[in-house]
């Protein structure tokens with residue numbers, strides 16, 4: 416049952432606004448106690464072990480407690496696009512992505528037809544006829560379903576690989592109940608907590624009890640940069656403490672199969688978005704991650720930044736990350752000796768820039784079943 420108590424004096428993130436969201440009050444994240452969702456669907460814009468050829472069952476939540484002005488999903492964090500959805504409807508729509516055997520519905524609060532409509536039983540891509548190959552150590556762009564000889568229909572109609580909750584912290588009470596109902600309905604997929612990194616450690620400890628995979632950002636090592644971008648200078652210490660706890664509780668992402676053939680089932684992958692003109696921040700982020708976790712920590716160093724409308728209004732971050740800037744960051748990855756690294760050879764496929772006005776499919780790239788342009792850093 417949904418427990419609304421945490422919304423009455425909301426302290427679900429480090430901003431601790433203390434507003435009563437059940438009374439319609441809104442704090443920094445801009446959301447009341449009604450669950451609002453912008454999109455639910457199979458998404459192919461994540462790292463290969465999370466996507467494979469089945470896709471990641473991604474739930475984009477509206478609002479954000481981090482609120483960086485350059486947010487690549489500003490339509491959700493600033494414009495609050497999304498639809499108010501009840502728990503039952505949300506569960507039903509997620510189950511459409513991860514069909515479960517009909518008998519699993521027994522005793523579930525989910526309407527029986529949710530499973531009866533399922534086209535195929537849940538499966539793993541490991542069972543699929545995808546040819547085996549690996550890009551480890553290869554100089555070619557890494558594996559993705561894009562451009563691969565894998566027929567697009569190989570996994571068509573089958574279950575997604577995981578349930579991926581994007582920017583979830585401010586709706587934790589709803590999501591806890593949704594996860595409970597999905598498990599009760601027979602959904603056995605891993606749950607992914609895909610967050611900004613600006614999370615309360617106490618709540619992460621609760622979340623780690625039921626979430627399988629964590630994808631925290633580590634955006635800023637510089638308190639000044641954090642203050643400029645999101646209005647808080649405590650981001651570095653908060654994010655660092657949170658990642659420490661998560662690695663302690665869940666370990667590193669595993670299995671770590673850079674080809675994407677084996678689905679990741681558990682653990683932590685830390686993401687960092689390189690910002691134009693802020694290479695020193697990226698280098699410091701890498702230093703701190705190395706200091707805390709060593710070179711085996713799986714990391715994703717992203718180059719996909721694009722200037723969003725607020726960047727132009729503020730005249731900050733008005734360009735892409737340059738080759739030279741990204742090369743410096745990747746060179747530091749090499750110097751530190753990180754071995755499980757996703758990098759982006761270019762600033763990404765425009766087809767994975769979302770437009771959430773098209774809630775049915777905000778990413779053109781998903782229709783083409785592509786994995787975001789990424790490769791695994793050379794182990795050499």
Ligand code: SF4
Pocket residue numbers: 425426427428429430431432433434441442443444445446479480584585
């Ligand atoms: S979740 Fe929203 S209302 Fe609650 S403390 Fe964070 S920003 Fe404030």
